[in-house]
Amino acid sequence: MATFVKDLYEILFNTFGNQYWWPVDTHYHLKQKSDPRFEIIIGAILTQNTAWTNVEKALENLKKNRAFTIPALLCIQEKTLRTLIQPSGFFNQKAQRLMFIASYLQKQYNGDLQEFFSQDTSDIHQELLSLQGIGPETADSILLYAGNHPVFVVDAYTKRICRRLPLSTTSDSYDDIQHFFEHELSSCIPEKERIPTYKEYHALLVRLAKQNCWKKKPSCDDCPLCTLCEKLL
DNA sequence: ACCCAGGCGCATG
DNA sequence: CATGCGCATGGG
Numbered sequence: 001m002a003t004f005v006k007d008l009y010e011i012l013f014n015t016f017g018n019q020y021w022w023p024v025d026t027h028y029h030l031k032q033k034s035d036p037r038f039e040i041i042i043g044a045i046l047t048q049n050t051a052w053t054n055v056e057k058a059l060e061n062l063k064k065n066r067a068f069t070i071p072a073l074l075c076i077q078e079k080t081l082r083t084l085i086q087p088s089g090f091f092n093q094k095a096q097r098l099m100f101i102a103s104y105l106q107k108q109y110n111g112d113l114q115e116f117f118s119q120d121t122s123d124i125h126q127e128l129l130s131l132q133g134i135g136p137e138t139a140d141s142i143l144l145y146a147g148n149h150p151v152f153v154v155d156a157y158t159k160r161i162c163r164r165l166p167l168s169t170t171s172d173s174y175d176d177i178q179h180f181f182e183h184e185l186s187s188c189i190p191e192k193e194r195i196p197t198y199k200e201y202h203a204l205l206v207r208l209a210k211q212n213c214w215k216k217k218p219s220c221d222d223c224p225l226c227t228l229c230e231k232l233l
Numbered sequence: 234a235c236c237c238a239g240g241c242g243c244a245t246g
Numbered sequence: 247c248a249t250g251c252g253c254a255t256g257g258g
Contacts, residue, residue, distance in 0.1 A: 021239085048240040054256055055239085089255040093241085135241050155239060206239055236258085245250080 005184035008165070009197065012204040015223070019203035022145045025063075034069040037113045040146035042068070044138050045098055046088040057087035070111040073102035097133030104131060117147035124149065136174050144202075150194045152181040153202040157209035 022043065024036040042062065046055045061084040062068055067076060081095040088094065109116045117124065121143065128139035136154075143149040154177045162177055171177075181201070189197055211223075220226050 044239085047238085049238060050240085050254085051238040051256070053238090054254095057256090087255060089238090090240090090253050091255085093253065097241095133241065137240065141239075153239085157239075202239085209239095238255100238257095241253095243251090246248090 003188060004166070005181060006188045009185075009201055009204070012208060013200065016204055016207045019200065019207055021199065021203040028063065029068070032066060032068065035113050037117070037146040038070060039068050041101065041142050042098060044141045044145070045094055045101070045133060046085060048090070048094075048133075048138060050089050055088045058085040061085065061087070070102045070106050073099055074106060093133065097131075101131060101133075113146075117149070121149045121151065125151070140178075144195070144198055148195055150182075150198060152178050152185075152198050154178045154181075155202075155206070157206050158202070161205055161209060 022040055024039055026036060029036040029039070039059070043055060043059060046058050065080075065084055066072060067081070067084060073081070076099070078095055078099060081099065082091045085091050085094055085098075105111055105113070105116060119127075124143060124147065125139055128134045128142060129136065134142070140151045140153045143151045144153055154174050158177060159172060162180075163172070167180065185194070185197060185201075
């Protein structure tokens with residue numbers, strides 16, 4: 001069992017390759033003198049139960065209107081923000097929540113994300129959870145992809161996949177699944193690889209969930225992943 | 234016309 | 247604790 005989680009990662013990576021999640025336009029942020037980490041925070045909120053293609057449209061609108069910074073969100077009209085992020089759905093609550101998070105970070109950290117993310121991982125986690133509109137997955141996504149903290153992100157896909165894989169030791173709860181992956185991986189990957197592996201692993205699980213042979217049938221005959229699972233069942 | 238997406242908060246039993 | 251519902255858009 002200990003190596004299965006690692007084997008699965010290898011198979012997924014060899015099958016699907018790098019997923020390039022959350023690519024941020026560094027050039028844009030340099031030019032705008034803005035913090036790419038804030039763009040990831042915005043993206044994490046906007047993508048809640050929403051297709052990423054829709055989020056991209058919203059992000060493009062924000063980019064064109066230079067609304068990727070905390071100061072920009074502090075002075076924007078809520079009505080304007082709603083219009084900009086409209087393609088990502090749930091725009092009323094999302095607009096409100098984005099503005100609140102911007103004002104929170106401004107008040108508590110003077111808008112300094114470096115300072116915010118330099119705190120202890122579990123402290124940041126609790127702090128994020130206390131904000132309206134940020135639940136366990138969004139909090140961990142922000143921690144991992146924006147703050148480079150070592151937390152394994154669990155989403156609906158991850159749970160669904162866990163139910164189908166021979167991972168009977170885990171319950172269905174977020175914390176148990178997260179702990180399972182973190183614990184299994186800790187024994188077989190070097191410390192330095194943890195964060196990049198967590199980032200890629202989560203993206204690969206999402207990629208897997210979209211694979212047809214996983215959606216339709218219990219398993220197919222020819223893909224390497226199903227072959228691995230058959231062997232273990 | 235339906236179903237779903239890189240969830241969350243709140244109201245019930 | 248756990249289930250159900252509203253939130254809203256765009257693509258299959």
